[in-house]
Amino acid sequence: MNVFFNVQPPKQALAEILGRLERDLSVETILTNKALDRVTAHDICSPQPLPTFRRSTMDGYAVRAVDTYGASSSLPAYLSLVGEVPMGKKAKVEIESGQAVIIHTGGHLPDSADAVVQIENTQLINEQEVEIFKAVAVGENVIQIGEDIANGDVILPAGHWLRPQDIGGLLSLGIVDVSVAARPRVGIISSGDEVRSPEIAIGPGEVRDINSYTLAAQTIRAGGEPVNYGIVKDDLNILQSVANEAVQETDILVLSAGSSVSARDITATVIGDLGEPGILFHGVAVRPGKPTIGAIVNGKPVFGLPGNPVSAMNLFDLLVIPTIQRLLKCKNPPKRSVVRARVTRNVAGVPGREDHIAGKLVQRDGETWVEPIFGKSNLIFTLVNSDGTLTIPLDSGGLTIGESVEVRLF
Amino acid sequence: MNVFFNVQPPKQALAEILGRLERDLSVETILTNKALDRVTAHDICSPQPLPTFRRSTMDGYAVRAVDTYGASSSLPAYLSLVGEVPMGKKAKVEIESGQAVIIHTGGHLPDSADAVVQIENTQLINEQEVEIFKAVAVGENVIQIGEDIANGDVILPAGHWLRPQDIGGLLSLGIVDVSVAARPRVGIISSGDEVRSPEIAIGPGEVRDINSYTLAAQTIRAGGEPVNYGIVKDDLNILQSVANEAVQETDILVLSAGSSVSARDITATVIGDLGEPGILFHGVAVRPGKPTIGAIVNGKPVFGLPGNPVSAMNLFDLLVIPTIQRLLKCKNPPKRSVVRARVTRNVAGVPGREDHIAGKLVQRDGETWVEPIFGKSNLIFTLVNSDGTLTIPLDSGGLTIGESVEVRLF
Numbered sequence: 096m097n098v099f100f101n102v103q104p105p106k107q108a109l110a111e112i113l114g115r116l117e118r119d120l121s122v123e124t125i126l127t128n129k130a131l132d133r134v135t136a137h138d139i140c141s142p143q144p145l146p147t148f149r150r151s152t153m154d155g156y157a158v159r160a161v162d163t164y165g166a167s168s169s170l171p172a173y174l175s176l177v178g179e180v181p182m183g184k185k186a187k188v189e190i191e192s193g194q195a196v197i198i199h200t201g202g203h204l205p206d207s208a209d210a211v212v213q214i215e216n217t218q219l220i221n222e223q224e225v226e227i228f229k230a231v232a233v234g235e236n237v238i239q240i241g242e243d244i245a246n247g248d249v250i251l252p253a254g255h256w257l258r259p260q261d262i263g264g265l266l267s268l269g270i271v272d273v274s275v276a277a278r279p280r281v282g283i284i285s286s287g288d289e290v291r292s293p294e295i296a297i298g299p300g301e302v303r304d305i306n307s308y309t310l311a312a313q314t315i316r317a318g319g320e321p322v323n324y325g326i327v328k329d330d331l332n333i334l335q336s337v338a339n340e341a342v343q344e345t346d347i348l349v350l351s352a353g354s355s356v357s358a359r360d361i362t363a364t365v366i367g368d369l370g371e372p373g374i375l376f377h378g379v380a381v382r383p384g385k386p387t388i389g390a391i392v393n394g395k396p397v398f399g400l401p402g403n404p405v406s407a408m409n410l411f412d413l414l415v416i417p418t419i420q421r422l423l424k425c426k427n428p429p430k431r432s433v434v435r436a437r438v439t440r441n442v443a444g445v446p447g448r449e450d451h452i453a454g455k456l457v458q459r460d461g462e463t464w465v466e467p468i469f470g471k472s473n474l475i476f477t478l479v480n481s482d483g484t485l486t487i488p489l490d491s492g493g494l495t496i497g498e499s500v501e502v503r504l505f
Numbered sequence: 506m507n508v509f510f511n512v513q514p515p516k517q518a519l520a521e522i523l524g525r526l527e528r529d530l531s532v533e534t535i536l537t538n539k540a541l542d543r544v545t546a547h548d549i550c551s552p553q554p555l556p557t558f559r560r561s562t563m564d565g566y567a568v569r570a571v572d573t574y575g576a577s578s579s580l581p582a583y584l585s586l587v588g589e590v591p592m593g594k595k596a597k598v599e600i601e602s603g604q605a606v607i608i609h610t611g612g613h614l615p616d617s618a619d620a621v622v623q624i625e626n627t628q629l630i631n632e633q634e635v636e637i638f639k640a641v642a643v644g645e646n647v648i649q650i651g652e653d654i655a656n657g658d659v660i661l662p663a664g665h666w667l668r669p670q671d672i673g674g675l676l677s678l679g680i681v682d683v684s685v686a687a688r689p690r691v692g693i694i695s696s697g698d699e700v701r702s703p704e705i706a707i708g709p710g711e712v713r714d715i716n717s718y719t720l721a722a723q724t725i726r727a728g729g730e731p732v733n734y735g736i737v738k739d740d741l742n743i744l745q746s747v748a749n750e751a752v753q754e755t756d757i758l759v760l761s762a763g764s765s766v767s768a769r770d771i772t773a774t775v776i777g778d779l780g781e782p783g784i785l786f787h788g789v790a791v792r793p794g795k796p797t798i799g800a801i802v803n804g805k806p807v808f809g810l811p812g813n814p815v816s817a818m819n820l821f822d823l824l825v826i827p828t829i830q831r832l833l834k835c836k837n838p839p840k841r842s843v844v845r846a847r848v849t850r851n852v853a854g855v856p857g858r859e860d861h862i863a864g865k866l867v868q869r870d871g872e873t874w875v876e877p878i879f880g881k882s883n884l885i886f887t888l889v890n891s892d893g894t895l896t897i898p899l900d901s902g903g904l905t906i907g908e909s910v911e912v913r914l915f
Contacts, residue, residue: 127703131722145884148709152881154766182739182765183699185709199765201699201812203710243884250889258915259722260888263715263814266703267885289593289611293537293676299558299595300613305673312541312669329592355592355609356564402611404673427892430914432842471562474555474653475677478670479660482837504840505668 102378104489105413105449108389111375112414113421117394120346120422121277127265130257132318133275134423139251141268144241148185149204153236156195156217156225157186157208160233171218171226180205195225204237211236244268254424256318278320279422281415282345283310286327286334286362287353287402305404305475306351310411317416318423319347329358334365342369347396347418349411352386354402359386362399366390369397380489381449383473384410405473409451409484431483432504436465437497438485444493453481454502465502481505512788514899515823515859518799521785522824523831527804530756530832531687537675540667542728543685544833549661551678554651558595559614563646566605566627566635567596567618573640581628581636590615605635614647621646654678664834666728688730689832691825692755693720696737696744696772697763697812715814715885716761720821727826728833729757739768744775752779757806757828759821762796764812769796772809776800779807790899791859793883794820815883819861819894841893842914846875847907848895854903863891864912875912891915 103111122136151157158174166172178188179197186205188196198204198211213236216229244250250268251261257275265273285307293303304326311321324341327334334350342348352362367374370392379387384406388399396418400407420428436456444450454465465485470477483504487493494500513521532546561567568584576582588598589607596615598606608614608621623646626639654660660678661671667685675683695717703713714736721731734751737744744760752758762772777784780802789797794816798809806828810817830838846866854860864875875895880887893914897903904910 128718128721131725145886146712147707180710182697182763182768183701183710199767201712201764238881243880243886250886259719259726260814260818260885260915262722263719263818263885264889266718267713267715267814269703269706269713271703287592291593293679293681297557297679300590300593302556302611303677303679305677308538308676309669309673311538312672315541316669353592354611357609358592404670404677408670408673430842432840434843470653471648475670475673476555476653476660479674505670 101376102380102385103376104380108376108379109414109417112389112391112396112418115375115391115394116396116418116421118346120279122274123277124272124274127262127271127273130273130275131259131262133257134318134425135251135253135255135257136274136276137253138249139265139270139273141244141246141248141250142270143268144246145244145268146238146240146242149240150238151198151200151202151204151211151236152238153211153213154200155198155214155236156212157190157198157204158195158210158212158227158231159190159192159208160210160231160235162193163212163227163230166227166230168228171228174225174227176223176225209233209237252426254426256425256427256429276423278318279346279419280322280344281314281319281419282322282324282341282348283307284324284327284337284341284348284350286329286350287358288329289353290326292326306400306402306407309404309408309475310349310351313408313411313416314419317419318425318428319419329353329355329361331361331364334361335368338365338369342392342395342397346422347415349398349400349415351400351407352402358402363388366397366399379410380447381409381413381451383451387414389414403473404475405453405477408478433501434463434483434504435499436463436502438494438500439464439466439496441496442467442487442494444487444491447489449489450487451484452487453477454483454485455480456482456502465500511786512790512795513786514790518786518789519824519827522799522801522806522828525785525801525804526806526828526831528756530689532684533687534682534684537672537681537683540683540685541669541672543667544728544835545661545663545665545667546684546686547663548659549675549680549683551654551656551658551660552680553678554656555654555678556648556650556652559650560648561608561610561612561614561621561646562648563621563623564610565608565624565646566622567600567608567614568605568620568622568637568641569600569602569618570620570641570643570645572603573620573622573637576637576640578638581638584635584637586633586635619643619647662836664836666835666837666839686833688728689756689829690732690754691724691729691829692732692734692751692758693717694734694737694747694751694758694760696739696760697768698739699763700736702736716810716812716817719814719818719885720759720761723818723821723826724829727829728835728838729829739763739765739771741771741774744771745778748775748779752802752805752807756832757825759808759810759825761810761817762812768812773798776807776809789820790857791819791823791861793861797824799824813883814885815863815887818888843911844873844893844914845909846873846912847909848904849874849876849906851906852877852897852904854897854901857899859899860897861894862897863887864893864895865890866892866912875910888915
């Protein structure tokens with residue numbers, strides 16, 4: 096057994112884990128239109144310039160700019176109309192000096208034209224002739240080939256979390272599939288003699304499993320894939336066997352311990368025996384969730400979270416989600432929304448400990464306040480009844496009523 | 506044809522739509538553990554008290570409080586140990602005056618006990634006797650039946666967007682399935698003679714379809730289900746036929762027009778002819794995205810968005826997403842993160858118009874700045890290269906370099 100009690104501030108605990116990750120996720124190639132909320136595995140370069148042809152940015156007339164020089168409303172230029180560029184087609188009509196063709200926004204500029212006069216600055220005299228009231232410069236109202244994106248430009252870097260506009264950008268260039276990091280597989284083991292599946296009726300002394308489901312949901316939101324190993328009794332051999340299997344099959348392993356001392360001891364022993372280098376910290380200077388274990392086993396991260404569901408969710412948020420994002424090598428992971436609010440009561444801090452307190456937002460006199468929610472048992476309903484969490488930093492004496500704090504919304 | 510030009514400020518345009526929605530989504534009953542990011546259809550009440558039994562909140566000894574009165578480290582109370590409550594079981598051992606039983610966090614309090622002494626305030630003398638150094642009051646370190654949740658309590662209201670902890674809370678009460686609003690079906694039609702499917706090679710004058718995919722991705726993020734009707738030519742009859750079918754089959758219909766004037770006219774005509782009451786506004790006082798149409802057809806919302814992908818995404822965000830959330834009757838929809846940043850340059854405003862400008866966050870001297878990204882053509886890459894949007898309100902003269910603004914992150 097490789098357990099030593101080594102309490103770390105949360106940032107340092109996380110750094111210990113992130114500094115020792117040794118395994119890369121595999122890369123999958125998937126359809127771009129199914130790649131929302133996935134993370135690019137490589138830099139993606141443009142296979143073409145954009146636009147691919149000289150495009151008009153206005154509805155109006157394609158012209159030779161020189162033919163409009165000096166034109167004004169008092170002294171218009173007169174051009175002969177020689178046709179129209181249809182949308183979606185190559186311009187087939189060309190112009191000579193003194194001529195113009197009708198063109199639409201997004202239309203293909205004829206090779207012989209070099210500018211577009213906006214329709215608002217013109218007046219059609221008849222079907223053959225148009226008055227021009229404003230001079231245009233060469234290139235005016237025209238996007239040149241490659242002006243937006245040059246051929247070979249990096250359009251998305253590796254490690255980019257794909258948003259709706261990124262999907263659109265890739266498809267605009269004809270990139271219909273994309274290499275992304277595989278979703279990290281997060282193994283979840285819920286242990287405890289008192290823990291039962293939610294489907295069955297429970298008796299005195301029993302509680303229903305929560306952590307298997309809350310941690311799975313957090314995994315999904317963070318871009319991972321949960322792999323549930325079910326509920327395991329507080330039995331060293333059984334837990335060891337399930338954990339050994341799970342650490343092989345997944346990229347991150349998370350155990351949530353039963354609530355008794357002996358259950359926590361068994362979890363610590365199992366994690367300590369999983370492999371080298373083993374446990375990096377046992378205890379995080381945070382509440383709720385202090386009795387948390389972090390380990391690396393053959394380059395893979397393993398976490399032992401407390402059985403209490405509020406503590407487990409808190410430490411999953413602080414340690415496991417950043418680990419998922421690091422495995423994904425993601426540079427722009429989605430962030431929880433933050434709002435500022437005034438705290439409705441004094442909350443004491445404890446030097447050397449970071450406190451995370453659930454809170455409910457309330458409106459008072461046009462201001463946003465946050466009401467800390469305390470529950471005797473840190474029951475999951477503390478979080479159900481809350482809108483977000485507020486933090487009392489390690490070095491803080493606490494919060495004073497009316498103080499403005501950041502609330503991270505769920 | 507029922508088209509009149511009626512430009513509305515964005516808030517009023519949205520209110521016009523929301524005020525006339527007449528159709529309810531259907532209700533589906535699904536497994537709770539698959540209900541992440543769905544929205545409850547009804548109030549959900551607890552079918553049981555929580556906890557269902559008197560639970561210990563500490564590791565220690567279950568006692569009669571009266572036996573500990575006056576106990577201190579200088580004058581301990583001595584109690585006889587008569588057994589242990591195993592985790593996950595009903596307490597079978599009862600105590601008499603002067604007796605105690607070992608109990609663990611979460612354990613079932615024997616009927617004859619009324620408090621728990623924390624293990625830290627005790628010392629085991631031998632296997633039969635324990636010293637108590639601190640008195641406990643009746644009920645101390647015990648959660649009573651129903652103390653967290655009473656039987657019949659509303660635990661989640663109708664219209665609640667389900668977060669990880671909500672899934673856990675429901676399952677903790679044995680609620681293994683849940684009634685949720687069906688995902689609103691959002692029909693998406695992309696039109697324009699120049700628009701081609703991303704899979705095929707394009708020629709001069711042609712562009713690849715973006716809006717079908719960006720708007721679908723925005724729909725998914727907002728909790729809706731996209732239904733793609735493909736790319737339709739700028740032909741009144743064909744567009745009319747596809748739109749008529751789509752408005753029957755979906756809860757919200759979104760058309761994005763081609764970029765030419767005639768394409769926009771066709772879209773307006775088609776929307777105007779879909780049914781009563783028809784078009785509510787034609788034009789929104791916003792940039793980009795002014796030429797937007799909002800209509801109600803037999804109680805269903807229909808939007809005609811500009812073909813430009815940046816404009817289409819902007820108006821989808823301003824009008825369609827809130828409509829999806831209103832159909833879901835969602836009271837706590839996820840919000841885009843907001844950060845404050847200083848703007849790197851002056852940006853002019855236009856009185857009477859709300860401007861939405863894409864921006865990239867940059868760090869300078871430890872401060873967050875936002876660099877507005879302007880593109881000649883409002884190409885999708887304006888958004889790809891940005892982290893969020895900043896807004897110049899209707900009544901503002903613009904932004905001054907160094908001014909602190911809110912940036913809504915994507």
